[in-house]
Amino acid sequence: MVKHIVMWRLREEANGMGRRENALAIKGRLEGLSGKIPGLLRIEAGVADEVSEGGYDVVLLSEFTDMQALALYQIHPLHEAVRDFIVTAAAGRAVVDFETA
Template identity: 35%
Template sequence: MMIQHIVMFKFKEEANGKSKQENLLEAKERMLKLKDEIKQVVSLDVYFNDEQAVKDNYDYILVSTFQTMEDLNQYQVHPSHVAFGQYIAPLRESRVCIDYKIKD
């Protein structure tokens, strides 16, 4: 069994002097770097809500996979992940998350 970690963010229209689109792109770039920095990450992808989709959908989704819950917990406290959390906090309106077991 593996662990799927899914996080969704609703971004502010503007934050840190940048538009929502600029912040989405930078957040994706920063998140994708964690794949190489944190050894516990098996896979990690980021997607945006489609421009033609309902506007009250969440804007950003992170889909990541870990071997075990312990690996996910180590990822959560890794300095690179903590730094990302501090970076994204002022950019977002809300966050939702789910962690669940999947078959490998």
């Protein structure tokens, strides 16, 4: 199994919405991918209640069957549409992928 964790720091305003509204929209779009992409076992997104200095607004916790499934997720059209929305709102990003037993 592969865990894919991403955190985003958002712009104050983007997509005609404020930071919090974009965070909630991102959460909804990411969680909307559940059950729609082969090899994606679990997907959950969280929105920070408050963002401290150096903190992040949104976190994605997802699990895949293997690294190949993660690679296919990255280029899946449904994921690409969500990614395109996130890119317009994001000011920064951190990611880690790792295999578990």
